[in-house]
Amino acid sequence: MDYRKRRILKILLFIAAIAAVLAAVLWNLPERQAESSGFAMDTLISVKLYGGKDPEASLTPVISLFSDTEQTISRYDADSDISKLNRGETLAPEEWFMTLLEKNLEIREETEGLFDPACGPLVDLWNIGSGSERVPEASEIADALEQISGSSILISGDTVSFGPGTIADLGASGKGAVLDRIRGYLEGTDLRGAVVSAGGSVLLYGSRKGKRPFTVAVRDPDGGVSDYLGILKLSGCFVSTSGDYERYFTAGGKRYHHILSAKDGCPADTGLRSVTVVCEDGALSDILSTAVFLSGKERGLRLLEAHQAEGVLVSDDGTVTVTQGLSSRFDLTADGYTLKIYEGIHETR
Amino acid sequence: MKRGDLVILVSVLLLAGLLYLPLLLSGSGRKAEILVEGKVTESIDLLAVTGEYTISVPGSEILVRPGEIGYLCSDCPNEDCVRFGMLSRPGSTASCIPNHTMIRILAGKDTDGPDAVTY
Numbered sequence: 515m516d517y518r519k520r521r522i523l524k525i526l527l528f529i530a531a532i533a534a535v536l537a538a539v540l541w542n543l544p545e546r547q548a549e550s551s552g553f554a555m556d557t558l559i560s561v562k563l564y565g566g567k568d569p570e571a572s573l574t575p576v577i578s579l580f581s582d583t584e585q586t587i588s589r590y591d592a593d594s595d596i597s598k599l600n601r602g603e604t605l606a607p608e609e610w611f612m613t614l615l616e617k618n619l620e621i622r623e624e625t626e627g628l629f630d631p632a633c634g635p636l637v638d639l640w641n642i643g644s645g646s647e648r649v650p651e652a653s654e655i656a657d658a659l660e661q662i663s664g665s666s667i668l669i670s671g672d673t674v675s676f677g678p679g680t681i682a683d684l685g686a687s688g689k690g691a692v693l694d695r696i697r698g699y700l701e702g703t704d705l706r707g708a709v710v711s712a713g714g715s716v717l718l719y720g721s722r723k724g725k726r727p728f729t730v731a732v733r734d735p736d737g738g739v740s741d742y743l744g745i746l747k748l749s750g751c752f753v754s755t756s757g758d759y760e761r762y763f764t765a766g767g768k769r770y771h772h773i774l775s776a777k778d779g780c781p782a783d784t785g786l787r788s789v790t791v792v793c794e795d796g797a798l799s800d801i802l803s804t805a806v807f808l809s810g811k812e813r814g815l816r817l818l819e820a821h822q823a824e825g826v827l828v829s830d831d832g833t834v835t836v837t838q839g840l841s842s843r844f845d846l847t848a849d850g851y852t853l854k855i856y857e858g859i860h861e862t863r
Numbered sequence: 864m865k866r867g868d869l870v871i872l873v874s875v876l877l878l879a880g881l882l883y884l885p886l887l888l889s890g891s892g893r894k895a896e897i898l899v900e901g902k903v904t905e906s907i908d909l910l911a912v913t914g915e916y917t918i919s920v921p922g923s924e925i926l927v928r929p930g931e932i933g934y935l936c937s938d939c940p941n942e943d944c945v946r947f948g949m950l951s952r953p954g955s956t957a958s959c960i961p962n963h964t965m966i967r968i969l970a971g972k973d974t975d976g977p978d979a980v981t982y
Contacts, residue, residue, distance in 0.1 A: 524868065528875075531875045535875060535879045550901065551898065551901060551965065552901030552963075553900075553901070553958075553960060553963045556960060557960060558960065560956075560979075562978075643940070643943075645939075645940020645941055709978045711979050714981045715981070716979040728979070729978050729979075730977055730981055731976075731979070731980045731981070732981055733980060738947065738948035739947040739948060739950065739955060739956070739957055739982075740948070740950055740951060740952040740955040742980075753981045755981040757982060760982060763941065790981055
């Protein structure tokens with residue numbers, strides 16, 4: 515090779531080296547992001563926004579959706595829509611609230627009343643998480659169940675009213691509902707991605723630079739808060755979990771958790787320790803995690819299938835059942851569990 | 864290889880190293896933060912803690928030990944915040960919802976912790 519050719523080759527190599535270094539550095543430069551955490555809807559909230567020209571500017575609109583949703587569905591706010599409806603008023607609420615009620619009613623029907631948004635009397639009776647909880651008398655539970663079975667939510671056009679004695683409590687779907695509203699807002703921004711959590715309910719929106727998909731740790735029902743059952747790798751969806759370890763109290767040596775069945779009025783005892791649901795609708799993922807927990811494994815898996823939702827179900831015998839769609843997206847990391855893939859209804863026959 | 868080539872090679876490597884330095888350094892330590900009403904009130908490098916001490920926040924006492932941090936006691940119903948136990952893993956959080964306080968361990972590098980936890 516003559517001198518000139520070698521010289522050109524050297525220059526080219528030098529340019530390539532510089533370009534490679536610059537590309538690597540640019541690729542690794544952190545993108546713009548904004549983060550906030552605080553308390554709303556009786557739980558811990560966390561907002562992480564990635565990319566776009568000014569992610570900071572989107573924090574306030576996102577956080578205000580939490581307070582707005584809380585003001586609409588909180589039973590502890592006498593001026594909220596739900597309080598007015600529970601008092602017997604007829605309202606023409608916002609569209610998202612109507613949709614939320616409709617989703618609740620749909621699952622009530624599908625679970626034949628195991629899951630019931632009109633479970634207010636039962637929630638008040640047990641009062642779990644208040645510090646003044648107790649095991650109610652059988653007669654008190656019977657009264658609450660009678661009140662629930664006689665309740666009605668009447669939707670007519672764009673107005674809604676509750677029948678006499680109906681006390682709705684949207685605690686099992688409120689967090690998912692606010693995440694649905696936040697996704698709607700994010701879609702109108704230039705943000706690349708976002709991770710928003712309300713308690714254990716999570717919205718994964720878009721993606722973040724150089725890291726795709728997002729990772730969501732599923733809490734180990736037997737461990738502490740830092741102990742994970744496994745990791746889900748997901749993007750563009752909602753994740754919600756219901757577990758018997760989250761809110762509970764102990765009386766007479768027995769543990770009573772907060773997921774109450776509207777059939778017998780007691781904490782559900784279906785052999786499940788926790789249910790994680792992944793789907794493309796926030797309120798539905800929230801409702802389904804509770805409804806599957808109440809329904810038990812077999813019926814619960816069918817419920818998930820009916821809604822094209824995926825799930826991770828932890829049974830009290832240590833079996834972790836993962837639906838087909840998550841089989842390559844879930845890594846079981848905790849010891850002492852056995853992983854099973856659920857491939858569809860035909861598998862259980 | 865000529866001396867000039869060597870100089871260029873070394874300077875490219877040095878440039879790369881320098882540009883990566885901040886990224887490498889950002890991952891060291893195990894930083895914990897205490898938040899009251901969503902605002903950071905304390906920031907602690909848990910790996911630099913040698914003894915054991917407590918920090919008072921509204922409604923609760925927080926225990927700090929080498930490598931870990933957690934709620935020790937609280938005036939809230941059920942002491943749910945104490946049930947979180949001691950935190951040591953990057954990305955983990957504990958909160959006292961009635962008192963609006965929170966402890967979190969920052970994920971130093973992106974690979975340290977998950978993006979979110981479902982529970």
